[in-house]
Structure formats: structure tokens, C-alpha cells
Amino acid sequence: MTSPSGTAEFDAIAPGYDASRGGTARAAGFAEQLAPLLDPDRPVLDIGVGTGIVAAELTARGHVVYGLDLSTGMLARALERLGPRVTVADACRLPVRTSSVSQAVSTWLLHTGPDHGRVFDEVARVLRPGGRYLVIPAGGTRPTDDIGAVVGELEDRLDPLRTRQDGPWTLAPIAEARGLVYRGTASERPTAFRVSPRAMARSLSGGLFTGAWSVTGDATRLVAEAQERLLALPDPDVPRVREMADFVMVFEKP
Numbered sequence: 255m256t257s258p259s260g261t262a263e264f265d266a267i268a269p270g271y272d273a274s275r276g277g278t279a280r281a282a283g284f285a286e287q288l289a290p291l292l293d294p295d296r297p298v299l300d301i302g303v304g305t306g307i308v309a310a311e312l313t314a315r316g317h318v319v320y321g322l323d324l325s326t327g328m329l330a331r332a333l334e335r336l337g338p339r340v341t342v343a344d345a346c347r348l349p350v351r352t353s354s355v356s357q358a359v360s361t362w363l364l365h366t367g368p369d370h371g372r373v374f375d376e377v378a379r380v381l382r383p384g385g386r387y388l389v390i391p392a393g394g395t396r397p398t399d400d401i402g403a404v405v406g407e408l409e410d411r412l413d414p415l416r417t418r419q420d421g422p423w424t425l426a427p428i429a430e431a432r433g434l435v436y437r438g439t440a441s442e443r444p445t446a447f448r449v450s451p452r453a454m455a456r457s458l459s460g461g462l463f464t465g466a467w468s469v470t471g472d473a474t475r476l477v478a479e480a481q482e483r484l485l486a487l488p489d490p491d492v493p494r495v496r497e498m499a500d501f502v503m504v505f506e507k508p
């Protein structure tokens with residue numbers, strides 16, 4: 255079965271998704287960041303659960319996690335990990351009763367394209383008073399090395415309306431307009447990875463950007479320009495150590 259438009263790309267990358275995104279080490283790191291902010295006695299709803307790799311790490315730490323996602327390809331792996339606690343559903347139309355959820359999480363969901371306003375409409379609806387929505391953004395901090403300067407500028411040019419930006423400055427006003435309170439960030443975890451300009455240029459090919467973002471038409475030219483700039487950097491085959499920080503954004507329903 256093919257997934258609805260917007261997540262069909264994830265069907266294609268699902269088999270290699272976990273390994274190409276830091277594998278279990280990334281997922282365990284996210285679980286360590288989320289766990290202190292979660293009540294182990296209440297179930298967790300993972301919105302955009304993907305392959306279930308983060309949910310499985312939370313489960314291993316004693317949490318009962320339910321998950322939903324629109325990509326059937328990603329969910330096939332989540333089903334193996336979590337069994338019937340996962341389902342196909344849209345983050346913009348949660349199949350959940352109003353005021354029935356104590357805690358929900360999303361890791362690396364909101365940069366992939368769902369309408370932020372509609373997701374927060376739904377989160378505000380399903381959370382109980384006192385309930386929490388924890389978000390680990392993909393674009394929380396940008397690496398400041400020479401590759402980061404080129405890729406950051408490409409992201410801005412491909413997304414001038416910032417529909418894929420998922421940091422606090424974008425999400426806090428959206429959440430607060432729906433009656434949620436933004437409590438700030440927690441559990442910051444510095445991370446570093448190594449990549450050369452040439453490898454980064456290569457990863458921008460193939461019509462996908464950040465592995466999830468369909469690049470077509472005029473945008474292809476912007477990607478080609480960024481690739482040229484990456485290859486023109488000094489020592490394009492020498493990996494840079496790219497430093498970032500992952501953090502959790504905490505939203506609460508009063």
C-alpha cells in the first residue's frame with residue numbers, strides 16, 4: 255500500500271532510514287532526553303512514530319508507547335518493534351478522543367511538512383488539562399561549520415515561508431495561539447557527526463533533501479548551486495566535525 259502524498263518519500267527510504275539517521279544510538283539518546291520528562295505510569299502517544307526506533311527505546315525504559323504515522327513503509331518496521339500499538343493516521347487528524355492524552359511526543363516530525371497549525375490544533379484538542387507535548391526538532395540548532403553555512407542557506411531558499419522550520423521561534427507562537435503554554439527547552443544533548451563537503455553534496459542529489467523533502471522544478475537549480483558551492487570548499491574530501499545540540503521543547507495544556 256502506498257502512503258498519502260507528503261509521506262510517500264518515507265516509504266522509499268524506510269528500509270535504510272534507521273541506519274542513515276544514527277541508528278539505535280540516536281534513538282537511545284532521544285529516549286534518554288524524553289524519559290525524565292515523561293510519567294512512566296501513563297501511556298505515551300508518539301505522533302510520527304516512523305519506524306518506531308525511538309518508541310522502542312522508550313518502551314525499553316518502561317514506558318507504554320502508542321504510535322501513529324502516515325507512511326505505511328515506515329510503520330511496517332514499527333509494527334515489528336511495537337506490535338499492534340501502532341496505526342496509520344494523520345498527525346493533522348488524530349484518531350483520539352478529546353482530552354484523553356496525558357503525554358505525547360514527536361521527534362523529527364514537524365520539519366517534514368505537516369501543517370504545523372493543524373498538528374497543534376489536534377494536540378491541543380487531545381491533551382488532558384495538565385498534559386504535555388514534547389517535541390525534539392530536526393532544525394533545533396544548525397551546525398555552524400562551512401558545510402552548515404551552505405546547507406542552512408539552501409534550506410532557507412527552498413522554504414522561504416519557513417513551513418519546515420521546527421524550532422521554538424516558529425512553534426511557540428503556533429502552540430500559544432491554541433491555548434498551549436510553551437515551557438521552554440529541556441534535556442539539551444550536544445551531538446557531533448562527521449561528513450565531508452563531497453559526501454554532503456552527494457546526499458543532496460537524488461531529488462530528496464534531508465531524506466524527506468521532494469525537490470523538483472526550480473528548486474533543483476538551487477540544490478545544484480549548493481552542490482557546486484560545497485565542492486568548491488577547501489579540502490572537499492576532508493570530513494568536518496559538525497556540532498549540533500538536540501533538545502526537547504515542552505508544551506503544556508494548562
Ligand SMILES: C[S@@+](CC[C@H](N)C(=O)[O-])C[C@H]1O[C@@H](n2cnc3c(N)ncnc32)[C@H](O)[C@@H]1O
Nearest residue numbers: 261264302303304323324325328344345361368
Ligand atoms: C523524519 S521521520 C521521524 C520518525 C521518528 N519519529 C524518528 O525520530 O525516527 C518523520 C516521520 O513523520 C511521518 N509524517 C510526516 N507527516 C505526517 C503526518 N501528517 N501524519 C503522520 N505522520 C507523518 C513520516 O511518515 C515519517 O515517518
